[in-house]
Amino acid sequence: MTTESHLDGVRTSSNPSDLKITDMRIAVVGHGNWRWPIIRLYTNQGLVGLGEVRDGASARYALMLKSRLLGENPCNVDKLFRVIKQFGGHGRLGGGVCGVEMALMDLAGKAYGVPAYMLAGGKFRDKVRVYADTPSLKDPAEMGKALKGRMDRGFTFLKMDIGIWIADMVKDGVVASKPMAEVANTMHPFTGIQVTEKGIEAIVEYVRTVRDVVGYEIPIATDHFGHIGLESCIRIGKALDQFSLAWYEDMIPWQYVDQWRQLKEAVDTPVCTGEDIYLKEGFVDLLEAEAISVAHPDLATSGGILETKKIGDMAEDYGIPMAMHQAGSPIVAMANVHCAAATNNFIGLEMHSVDVPWWDSLVDGVSKPIIDNGFVDVPEGPGLGIELNEEAVKEHLNTAPERFAVYPEGFFEPTDEWDTLDSHDRVWS
Numbered sequence: 548m549t550t551e552s553h554l555d556g557v558r559t560s561s562n563p564s565d566l567k568i569t570d571m572r573i574a575v576v577g578h579g580n581w582r583w584p585i586i587r588l589y590t591n592q593g594l595v596g597l598g599e600v601r602d603g604a605s606a607r608y609a610l611m612l613k614s615r616l617l618g619e620n621p622c623n624v625d626k627l628f629r630v631i632k633q634f635g636g637h638g639r640l641g642g643g644v645c646g647v648e649m650a651l652m653d654l655a656g657k658a659y660g661v662p663a664y665m666l667a668g669g670k671f672r673d674k675v676r677v678y679a680d681t682p683s684l685k686d687p688a689e690m691g692k693a694l695k696g697r698m699d700r701g702f703t704f705l706k707m708d709i710g711i712w713i714a715d716m717v718k719d720g721v722v723a724s725k726p727m728a729e730v731a732n733t734m735h736p737f738t739g740i741q742v743t744e745k746g747i748e749a750i751v752e753y754v755r756t757v758r759d760v761v762g763y764e765i766p767i768a769t770d771h772f773g774h775i776g777l778e779s780c781i782r783i784g785k786a787l788d789q790f791s792l793a794w795y796e797d798m799i800p801w802q803y804v805d806q807w808r809q810l811k812e813a814v815d816t817p818v819c820t821g822e823d824i825y826l827k828e829g830f831v832d833l834l835e836a837e838a839i840s841v842a843h844p845d846l847a848t849s850g851g852i853l854e855t856k857k858i859g860d861m862a863e864d865y866g867i868p869m870a871m872h873q874a875g876s877p878i879v880a881m882a883n884v885h886c887a888a889a890t891n892n893f894i895g896l897e898m899h900s901v902d903v904p905w906w907d908s909l910v911d912g913v914s915k916p917i918i919d920n921g922f923v924d925v926p927e928g929p930g931l932g933i934e935l936n937e938e939a940v941k942e943h944l945n946t947a948p949e950r951f952a953v954y955p956e957g958f959f960e961p962t963d964e965w966d967t968l969d970s971h972d973r974v975w976s
Contacts (some may be wrong), residue, residue, distance in 0.1 A: 691760025
């Protein structure tokens with residue numbers, strides 16, 4: 548009996564032990580202010596893995612990793628992740644590492660003929676609930692109608708922005724030494740902006756009107772409060788507690804753990820952060836300090852499928868649920884769906900593109916519409932369970948505004964210039 552005889556008559560997706568990465572190429576699609584660099588990892592067996600760099604991050608963040616991946620077996624996901632994770636970071640800096648990890652998981656699933664969620668430990672659910680972010684409107688009644696429209700489409704979880712822009716629409720609503728647009732890149736505690744009682748009253752009336760239209764049937768999460776200090780956040784939070792919102796998101800930068808603890812202790816509404824945090828270590832201080840009510844990683848920043856699953860498991864140990872931020876194409880959305888299916892304490896996945904009519908068309912292999920009555924079916928195909936619709940991708944290449952430098956151009960053009968790098972990467976002597 549040969550060593551291969553036990554495979555006689557058995558269909559195998561590939562020979563995983565001999566699988567090798569041979570190339571990486573990228574094509575950038577998008578709409579409006581969004582741009583989505585889609586990764587393809589090619590192999591010696593014809594399998595191709597799909598991943599995606601986080602919206603707003605450069606495709607170069609992924610291409611700089613190519614030389615570390617060529618010739619490697621993509622099924623060694625953990626080993627390769629440990630090699631490349633040093634080249635990621637908080638915010639958009641993690642985009643390349645995370646996109647590559649998705650593609651590795653896609654390839655490993657395809658090699659073994661199993662969905663990616665199986666590689667993450669199996670699934671807890673067959674459908675993943677998604678919540679729709681909704682663009683802001685100055686008129687609160689119209690904002691309420693927009694959210695009600697989401698409900699009419701079947702969404703059972705909503706999100707809207709409640710910013711100090713509302714307070715700024717009334718006279719003496721905001722105290723600011725500079726126009727708010729001039730401090731957009733200044734961290735919240737250092738802007739000196741304060742919200743007055745008149746401004747807080749305007750915010751309260753805005754939310755009251757929205758609640759009157761939408762009712763209390765389903766949760767409404769809130770985000771983008773503005774670059775204001777802890778004290779203003781607490782005053783706004785206390786004033787809005789009466790509306791039983793799902794959470795206050797990113798009121799202050801995630802790095803200020805003690806301020807998050809003070810905020811959480813001062814308000815009666817859950818507080819939420821995490822979309823800019825890279826790796827599970829970045830969540831440890833927030834969890835140990837009992838400073839957040841909801842962990843909110845973005846899988847395209849936090850480390851990819853397996854790392855985000857670890858973040859969810861760690862949060863569960865502290866009695867904290869995990870929601871997930873997502874603002875990309877169906878590729879990163881499906882990576883999130885697999886992670887959400889495999890994470891016990893998951894509660895909701897954000898979707899930013901529910902109004903883009905061609906969003907579904909970018910991929911095949913799953914039922915359409917992908918979002919059906921506020922849920923996404925967990926794919927059962929191997930890997931991410933999707934394949935690119937090449938014609939749709941070509942149709943929507945490089946559609947970001949001119950102020951964004953879109954790189955690379957074209958449809959998965961060669962990237963041979965990234966095959967080698969003169970770098971000694973080891974971080975120990």
